[in-house]
Amino acid sequence: xxxxxxxxxxxxxxxxxxxxxxxxxxxxxxxxxxxxxxxxxxxxxxxxxxxxxxxxxxxxxxxxxxxxxxxxxxxxxxxxxxxxxxxxxxxxxxxxxxxxxxxxxxxxxxxxxxxxxxxxxxxxxxxxxxxxxxxxxxxxxxxxxxxxxxxxxxxxxxxxxxxxxxxxxxxxxxxxx
Amino acid sequence: xxxxxxxxxxxxxxxxxxxxxxxxxxxxxxxxxxxxxxxxxxxxxxxxxxxxxxxxxxxxxxxxxxxxxxxxxxxxxxxxxxxxxxxxxxxxxxxxxxxxxxxxxxxxxxxxxxxxxxxxxxxxxxxxxxxxxxxxxxxxxxxxxxxxxxxxxxxxxxxxxxxxxxxxxxxxxxxxxxxxxxxxxxxxxxxxxxxxxxxxxxxxxxxxxxxxxxxxxxxxxxxxxxxxxxxxxxxxxxxxxxxxxxxxxxxxxxxxxxxxxxxxxxxxxxxxxxxxxxxxxxxxxxxxxxxxxxxxxxxxxxxxxxxxxxxxxxxxxxxxxxxxxxxxxxxxxxxxxxxxxxxxxxxxxxxxxxxxxxxxxxxxxxxxxxxxxxxxxxxxxxxxxxxxxxxxxxxxxxxxxxxxxxxxxxxxxxxxxxxxxxxxxxxxxxxxxxxxxxxxxxxxxxxxxxxxxxxxxxxxxxxxxxxxxxxxxxxxxxxxxxxxxxxxxxxxxxxxxxxxxxxxxxxxxxxxxxxxxxxxxxxxxxxxxxxxxxxxxxxxxxxxxxxxxxxxxxxxxxxxxxxxxxxxxxxxxxxxxxxxxxxxxxxxxxxxxxxxxxxxxxxxxxxxxxxxxxxxxxxxxx
Numbered sequence: 001x002x003x004x005x006x007x008x009x010x011x012x013x014x015x016x017x018x019x020x021x022x023x024x025x026x027x028x029x030x031x032x033x034x035x036x037x038x039x040x041x042x043x044x045x046x047x048x049x050x051x052x053x054x055x056x057x058x059x060x061x062x063x064x065x066x067x068x069x070x071x072x073x074x075x076x077x078x079x080x081x082x083x084x085x086x087x088x089x090x091x092x093x094x095x096x097x098x099x100x101x102x103x104x105x106x107x108x109x110x111x112x113x114x115x116x117x118x119x120x121x122x123x124x125x126x127x128x129x130x131x132x133x134x135x136x137x138x139x140x141x142x143x144x145x146x147x148x149x150x151x152x153x154x155x156x157x158x159x160x161x162x163x164x165x166x167x168x169x170x171x172x173x174x175x176x177x
Numbered sequence: 178x179x180x181x182x183x184x185x186x187x188x189x190x191x192x193x194x195x196x197x198x199x200x201x202x203x204x205x206x207x208x209x210x211x212x213x214x215x216x217x218x219x220x221x222x223x224x225x226x227x228x229x230x231x232x233x234x235x236x237x238x239x240x241x242x243x244x245x246x247x248x249x250x251x252x253x254x255x256x257x258x259x260x261x262x263x264x265x266x267x268x269x270x271x272x273x274x275x276x277x278x279x280x281x282x283x284x285x286x287x288x289x290x291x292x293x294x295x296x297x298x299x300x301x302x303x304x305x306x307x308x309x310x311x312x313x314x315x316x317x318x319x320x321x322x323x324x325x326x327x328x329x330x331x332x333x334x335x336x337x338x339x340x341x342x343x344x345x346x347x348x349x350x351x352x353x354x355x356x357x358x359x360x361x362x363x364x365x366x367x368x369x370x371x372x373x374x375x376x377x378x379x380x381x382x383x384x385x386x387x388x389x390x391x392x393x394x395x396x397x398x399x400x401x402x403x404x405x406x407x408x409x410x411x412x413x414x415x416x417x418x419x420x421x422x423x424x425x426x427x428x429x430x431x432x433x434x435x436x437x438x439x440x441x442x443x444x445x446x447x448x449x450x451x452x453x454x455x456x457x458x459x460x461x462x463x464x465x466x467x468x469x470x471x472x473x474x475x476x477x478x479x480x481x482x483x484x485x486x487x488x489x490x491x492x493x494x495x496x497x498x499x500x501x502x503x504x505x506x507x508x509x510x511x512x513x514x515x516x517x518x519x520x521x522x523x524x525x526x527x528x529x530x531x532x533x534x535x536x537x538x539x540x541x542x543x544x545x546x547x548x549x550x551x552x553x554x555x556x557x558x559x560x561x562x563x564x565x566x567x568x569x570x571x572x573x574x575x576x577x578x579x580x581x582x583x584x585x586x587x588x589x590x591x592x593x594x595x596x597x598x599x600x601x602x603x604x605x606x607x608x609x610x611x612x613x614x615x616x617x618x619x620x621x622x623x624x625x626x627x628x629x630x631x632x633x634x635x636x637x638x639x640x641x642x643x644x645x646x647x648x649x650x651x652x653x654x655x656x657x658x659x660x661x662x663x664x665x666x667x668x669x670x671x672x673x674x675x676x677x678x679x680x681x682x683x684x685x686x687x688x689x690x691x692x693x694x695x696x697x698x699x700x701x702x703x704x705x706x707x708x709x710x711x712x713x714x715x716x717x718x719x720x721x722x723x724x725x726x727x728x729x730x731x732x733x734x735x736x737x738x739x740x741x742x743x744x745x746x747x748x749x750x751x752x753x754x755x756x757x758x759x760x761x762x763x764x765x766x767x768x769x770x771x772x773x774x775x776x777x778x779x780x781x782x783x784x785x786x787x788x789x790x791x792x793x794x795x796x797x798x799x
Contacts, residue, residue, distance in 0.1 A: 038659045048649045052582055052656045053663055056611025060585055061649075074611065076663040084771075115673060115710055115768040138742070138767030141708045144666035144685045 042173025299514030327357030436541025482508025639681030673710025
């Protein structure tokens with residue numbers, strides 16, 4: 001899949017430039033190549049290729065694997081093929097650390113896409129979870145969508161850490177249905 | 178006694194080279210440390226000289242209200258003008274000066290104690306101190322190294338004059354003393370040191386009045402500094418003359434005499450390191466008292482050197498800095514060297530204790546140096562990678578503005594405040610909105626100047642005025658295309674009820690059927706689609722603006738059919754050339770509506786093979 005993704009811009013460029021080579025002096029025949037094609041549908045937070053899509057609320061990569069998030073965090077994803085017609089499945093791979101549960105109790109995670117709120121999920125025990133929600137096609141017709149996550153509470157800044165800490169996230173993505 | 182008298186050339190060289198080799202072994206990382214923090218301000222001196230003139234650059238007070246002509250102004254001006262953004266010449270000069278300092282520490286120590294070995298030990302012990310990492314690995318702290326040189330050179334010349342009576346040594350002392358004011362304000366204490374030396378040394382006491390003239394330049398410099406140079410308002414340089422002085426003094430003592438900051442190596446070693454430092458401090462104090470009891474008052478001079486040279490910076494309670502110990506610490510180093518030699522001569526138990534303490538000091542100090550220097554090297558290396566990437570970017574895109582993502586706290590603190598970007602001719606640099614780990618930190622200074630907004634970024638990114646760089650450790654990648662798409666999506670998300678098809682910011686909202694932007698609008702072909710947010714009002718309407726080209730409506734009117742989520746919401750007959758606005762009721766539905774525009778017919782313009790339907794610009798739901 002990664003290879004196909006990498007080849008896509010080249011293919012688009014070839015298709016765009018090919019006719020121009022054959023028919024000189026003719027203007028562009030197709031709409032502007034889609035810049036969002038360079039974006040990923042699923043971002044592993046340790047993957048530098050997707051780091052630019054972690055738009056806000058993500059802290060520095062730790063142990064080359066995961067990142068703390070603030071109470072609100074936003075990611076920009078490219079909807080997978082056909083998501084504009086069939087919708088897609090949003091998956092947030094998270095870990096609720098014991099330190100969070102011990103100090104602030106259960107945490108509810110929710111998300112919002114294009115003004116539409118997705119149902120929250122409450123996590124009471126420390127551990128690994130995947131927050132999964134179906135996203136309707138109407139919210140995924142753009143070439144890139146901003147997805148806003150939030151938790152109902154977070155560990156406030158204090159002590160040696162000046163950050164507001166909510167979740168540990170390893171990956172977030174939109175999967176085709 | 179002349180320290181090197183009677184030594185063969187080889188032994189003399191070995192004697193002087195030994196501490197230097199220890200220094201180079203301990204500080205092997207220093208030549209590889211790049212610039213950071215204040216360095217970038219000073220590296221701009223050639224630019225300032227061009228813009229403001231040489232006199233301003235050399236003598237205008239900067240930073241915390243200082244005018245260090247030799248150790249900062251000329252040091253940076255000359256080296257950066259000749260070598261540009263290469264750090265190794267700065268390190269070479271700093272290390273070279275420090276090696277000269279070590280030779281002077283040896284020679285003076287040998288004269289003060291009457292023991293070559295004591296001088297050697299003093300230089301070896303002091304060059305292993307972790308307090309020297311900054312002076313040797315940070316160009317902005319070179320003033321400490323150069324001040325040490327002038328102070329030691331002046332004092333050594335004085336000792337030679339006292340010993341030989343040759344007047345040239347007095348001239349050399351005077352020259353070194355006066356030049357020292359160009360290195361660091363600390364030089365004002367030199368006449369006091371000379372007076373204390375005169376008090377404890379009978380030979381010097383006979384000529385104590387020879388140093389009186391030195392108080393004149395010291396007083397003049399002090400008064401000029403006090404009244405002519407504006408003071409900084411920074412709390413870091415506020416003076417506190419209260420009980421904190423004593424606590425800070427003991428903190429400085431522990432930093433000087435032992436590895437009291439072992440937490441940089443391992444948190445578990447913190448307490449053992451402090452305990453060892455306290456033990457060494459007690460042993461040194463006992464040794465000094467024993468020497469005084471034996472009426473060997475050189476020990477008093479060594480202790481006084483530490484106190485007197487430290488005194489000017491001791492009231493800076495908010496700016497406790499280990500590099501302030503570069504010159505004062507030499508006094509305790511002489512004392513420690515003397516103590517080791519005395520212990521060696523006192524028999525096996527004292528010899529073993531001294532070697533044990535010296536060994537523990539060396540082990541701890543070297544470990545501290547290693548960790549602190551490694552950190553300096555890493556952080557400055559990240560800064561070097563970033564600056565080199567910026568050089569490449571500006572070479573490829575002259576005049577570009579920059580937005581940076583992935584900036585870590587360490588990288589930010591490594592130099593952003595000192596504006597390294599102006600050195601490359603870059604005047605607009607921002608951290609990407611959402612870099613909360615930096616921008617939302619109240620404890621970090623100067624973040625406001627790197628703050629921007631989606632509204633400011635989006636149009637300029639779309640126009641290609643800005644390059645986006647992503648920093649990941651030591652890797653810097655141009656992510657302009659991806660970041661433009663991200664900003665476009667965020668912008669559309671923040672402005673869901675409006676799409677300007679003629680603004681590249683909204684590209685992500687456009688679907689199929691749109692041609693590229695011409696004159697702030699786009700042609701569509703037979704049909705085109707876009708996504709736009711709904712509003713909750715049941716009376717909401719869709720407003721569309723466009724422009725009918727004369728050729729498009731010349732033959733007959735064009736009928737535009739509008740659909741929302743596949744359902745027709747209205748049609749508009751465009752028959753007159755020029756701008757037009759049409760509006761239709763928006764039916765309720767999902768948060769984002771897919772708008773489709775269909776043209777009743779298309780045309781071809783001469784020399785243009787495109788099927789052209791209509792020129793459309795803005796879509797608003799309200």
